[in-house]
Amino acid sequence: MFDVAIKNGLCFVNGEFVQANIGIEGNLIAYVGRDDICGDLEIDAREKIVIPGLFNAHTHLAMTIFRGYAEDLPLKDWLEKKIWRVEKLLEPEDVYWGSLLGILEMLKTGTTAFSDLYIHMDEVAKAVGESGIRAVLSYGMADRGSKEKADLELKIGTEFIKNWDNAFNGRIRAIFGPHAPYTCTPEFLKRVKDAAIELNTYVHIHVAETKWEVEHVKSVYGKTPVRLLDEIGFLDERTVIAHAIWLDDNEMRILKERNVSVVHCPISNLKLASGIARVKDLHDLGINVCLGTDGASSNNTYNLFEEIKMTSLLQKVITGRADALKAKEVLKMATENGYRAYGIKGGKLERGYLADIVLIDRRRHNYCPMYDPLHSLVYASYGCEVTHVIVDGELLVEDGIVLTLDEDKIMDKVESLKEKFEES
Amino acid sequence: MFDVAIKNGLCFVNGEFVQANIGIEGNLIAYVGRDDICGDLEIDAREKIVIPGLFNAHTHLAMTIFRGYAEDLPLKDWLEKKIWRVEKLLEPEDVYWGSLLGILEMLKTGTTAFSDLYIHMDEVAKAVGESGIRAVLSYGMADRGSKEKADLELKIGTEFIKNWDNAFNGRIRAIFGPHAPYTCTPEFLKRVKDAAIELNTYVHIHVAETKWEVEHVKSVYGKTPVRLLDEIGFLDERTVIAHAIWLDDNEMRILKERNVSVVHCPISNLKLASGIARVKDLHDLGINVCLGTDGASSNNTYNLFEEIKMTSLLQKVITGRADALKAKEVLKMATENGYRAYGIKGGKLERGYLADIVLIDRRRHNYCPMYDPLHSLVYASYGCEVTHVIVDGELLVEDGIVLTLDEDKIMDKVESLKEKFEES
Incomplete structure (x- = not known):
């Protein structure tokens, strides 16, 4: 029985x-x-x-609240005039309700676990606890060159891990989430990695999402993001990088050698005009590729079935081969590869x-x-x-x-919260 | 009242x-x-x-019956070893039930009209009549260089128009559907156009779907498909071309000058690794662009909302601009532009x-x-x-x-029909 x-x-x-x-x-x-x-x-x-269950390996869950808020804008305007403005207005309660709405959508579409990097993460953790879903959570840290901010960010990130890791029968894994090589200094990233090793945990980070990022990091540090991260000892089997679009062949080999996992977010990458990652090449090299939706404001859903279909189709067109990435491989990316990326025995x-x-x-x-x-x-x-x-x-x-979850209550609440973000 | x-x-x-x-x-x-x-x-x-209502402007409706039958294969194997083999086994009854299933899916996802090019078209017309949907129907003709076949094909195509045009309170428009410039000779295409002018009707054709097609037509006729069609007087405001992926700037201007409509089928074009059409450029030139799913075996749905989202997203990534094709423009492509392409006052x-x-x-x-x-x-x-x-x-x-429609009956029937197509 x-x-x-x-x-x-x-x-x-x-x-x-x-x-x-x-x-x-x-x-x-x-x-x-x-x-x-x-x-x-x-x-x-x-x-x-x-x-x-499907594993959505890269989200900014509470951004459901900005779903459809800023559309059809150049990336710079989208971020600077719209998203960063409203993110400053975000309060813990908004993140709580936005997270519940995101979890509702994920559960309804077969996602059993997700990996989130955002702010007010205690609220996300509460939503995970109540809903029963599984999650890998990280507070999104960026020092932007300030030693003071670096200390504070690392403190918040570390406390979050200590407070929440293994909560709810182990359904929550709390890890580190430094934002990206262009918002975090190498010194800060090194500190984060050291702390991750000490706490025996994982690191989730955006890498090589845009061509601009790669050029910017090269102009500041004289090398590409992947090479920079490798040089400071940041890359290992406990590192999960999201996007990984603008890589050369050598960088792919570095990721393979270091056993880094890659999260492919095809729809967000199209919508923000970032590019199309060479997933077939990454997969053929033996790199663990998993799938993510990114935030709802650049997607605009958490329906991983869309990413599954698009992952296969986009590789077919960019390689010119209708047999490029087979259905079975993509279903594995959406399930076991996501669990494997974060060291969870599932999928x-x-x-x-x-x-x-x-x-x-x-x-x-x-x-x-x-x-x-x-x-x-x-x-x-x-x-x-x-x-x-x-x-x-x-x-x-x-x-x-x-x-x-109470679907009606969540929808009513999020609908009512949107007012404060709309421009007067 | x-x-x-x-x-x-x-x-x-x-x-x-x-x-x-x-x-x-x-x-x-x-x-x-x-x-x-x-x-x-x-x-x-x-x-x-x-x-x-949404207008699905390019379908091979009865191919629902081959939905998922041949996957992840190179285009040549897909066509030659799989699709062409099973299409020879298709009987009128299969097309009838396959069409009903396709119409069921379209109606459930908001498509009120479609344009279909296939075989056993009397059965498609019957399904349209019973279901209440609107359709532009054409018998798919190809002479493949044979004068005898040309006569026969044109006879079938013309009779179909005479039998069905304006049926069911005008819900059916019957038009000509020569397959493509690589399966029809210029002589045959000229005869089709003359017949279309005589019958005061439209022509629906595949053009520039693959790079191979363009190279092949150039090697046989010394010019690209669009230039070839223009030279024989084939292109006018009553011509609707599907795909239009491999076009140079001059060919786009020809299409604009001739007031040709273009059907963009983004998902099929990805899935068969055909390419990504330059829809923003076509649209900016003032060409009437509408949307289609193509057949269910290269998609695999008739859910036009997928094409709507992908049309916008793919143009963003290929132009590198997140503001490339705006939501409103795409919604118009999916509605009024489809009706306009075929001269129907709707959308x-x-x-x-x-x-x-x-x-x-x-x-x-x-x-x-x-x-x-x-x-x-x-x-x-x-x-x-x-x-x-x-x-x-x-x-x-x-x-x-x-x-x-009786959804259960249609699903049971199509499920039972698939057996004869499965390989022993």
């Missing part, structure tokens, strides 16, 4: 879709196989596709892995006919086919309803 | 979202304004966004226009908060937010249910 039994689903196991039953004990997968099993809670999955339907599991309705017009569930999922999903979501062994979404 | 009154919606009128009531008489919009109106049927739109919420209208639920987590409904629609839609669809004055979708 398992705590939860998911019965007769079409399950993504070892890279193939097979008919199977899944037994959960506590927060772990305890059984995957053909035996008839029972559970205190039994979920009939005969009409479902069952996959490991696979396998005994001993965390019970973060998503059930998807097979009976949808857009999945019809179904030659192969893999291709249906990767190329024909809208994102609204998810019916059940289990995180850490707990059922959080049932028949599309998020059991732990 | 109108036949239908849509009351208190947030309506896209003259490029702006305004609070309005819409009155329908017969198949036309008879009133748009603030007056309180009544109707035999009244639709409460207080919680809705109201837009003109606008304006008195005297066809009553093809879509209502969208405003109260969705992914639209929250709503700073501007335009940006919510273009950047945050999944496609499943559509609640009501009216075509030609008739309510076809109510609360997400397609009233004219």
Whole structure:
């Protein structure tokens, strides 16, 4: 008798879709196989596709509150005239409600875990606790050349880790989140890395997102961001870099040698006109590539199915090969690679892995006919086919309803908060 | 008293979202304004966004039946080993059911009209008739250098027009659909154009989809496809070309001078690794650009909201400007530009226009908060937010249910048909 039994689903196991039953004990997968099993809670999955939960590996979650606030603007105006202005107005309460809205969207679209880098992170942690989702959280730090600010930022970042790491049965991992090589000095980044080693934790950072960044870092430090980070000993298997668009072949080899993970955020990268990362090349080199949405104001959703489809399609067009990046590889990027990037044993339907599991309705017009569930999922999903979501062994979404959150209340609240950001 | 009154919606009128009531008489919009109106049927739109229906301007509708059948293959293998093989097995009944499935998906995602080029077109016409959707239909012709085939193809294409043009209260427009300049000889294309002029109708054709096509046409005829078509007098305001990816500046000017319309199919173009069309340049030249999904086997959905978002995002990244193509311009491409391309007075919420209208639920987590409904629609839609669809004055979708089609029956049928295409 398992705590939860998911019965007769079409399950993504070892890279193939097979008919199977899944037994959960506590927060772990305890059984995957053909035996008839029972559970205190039994979920009939005969009409479902069952996959490991999606991992959204780079977000600024509370930016739901700025979703659609600033559109179709050059990047400089978008940041300087719009986003930075309203971020100054952000209060802890805004971050709390914006985070709940983001979590609501992620759970409804099959995301069981995410990695967030932002401000007022205590509020994000509270939202994670209440909702039941899993998260890797980091306070976004930038010293911008000031020793005083560096001290303060590192203090806030370190306290956040001490206060929240392993909270809620380990659902929260708190790590360091220095913003980027153009907003943090090498000295500060070195201090952050030392602190991360001391605390035995991970570092999440933006690197090589724009051509401007690379040119700027080169003009200031005489080398590209990746080379600069490598020289100061910043890059290792506990470093996760977001974007990684403007890299040369040698920098890719450095990332491989250092076992750095890369988060690809295709839609944000298109929307801000940043560029298209060479994901096939990174993948072919054996680098662990995972997927992220970035913040909702440059996307504008947290629906990871959009990133899944676009990751495959964009690599096809930039390489000129329709076989460039296969559906299975991309589904792995969206699941196990995200968990692996942050050292969490999840993202696979396998005994001993965390019970973060998503059930998807097979009976949808857009999945019809179904030659192969893999291709249906990767190329024909809208994102609204998810019916059940289990995180850490707990059922959080049932028949599309998020059991732990009050959807109407969250929407009303966020709608009411937007007023203060609108220009008079 | 109108036949239908849509009351208190947030309506896209003259490029702006305004609070309005819409009155329908017969198949036309008879009133748009603030007056309180009544109707035999009244639709409460207080919680809705109201837009003109989307026009999917390039499809091979029945290819739903091959959705997910051949994936991640080089274009040559995809076509020669997979698609052409199964298309030979296609029977009229398959096209009928495949078309119904495609129409089901389009109606559910707010598409009120489409332009289709395929085979067994009588079956597509029947499906259009039963479902209530609007369509521009053409039999896909190719002579491949044979005079005998040319005669036969033109005969089938012409008869199709004579049998179906203006059927179902004018909901069907039947036009000519020669396949492409590399599958049709210039002599044949000239005959098609002459016949189109005689029948006072339009021509829908694939042009400059792949680099290979352009090189091939140049090697055979000594000039690019657009120049070849222009020389034989093929291009005018009644010509609609799909894809138009591989064009030089001069060819763009030719298209503008001839008032040709272009159908942009961004997702198919990525998926088949064909390339990214220079839509911003085409648009800036004043060319009428509209949007299409292409066939479901290279997409894999008929959800035009995906094309809307991708059209904007791809132009941002290829021009390096986040302000490259604005949301409003793209929404027009998806609505009025499609209708205009085929000479149909629809795609606008304006008195005297066809009553093809879509209502969208405003109260969705992914639209929250709503700073501007335009940006919510273009950047945050999944496609499943559509609640009501009216075509030609008739309510076809109510609360997400397609009233004219039996969804379960269609899915079961198409699922059962796939067997014969699977390899033994």
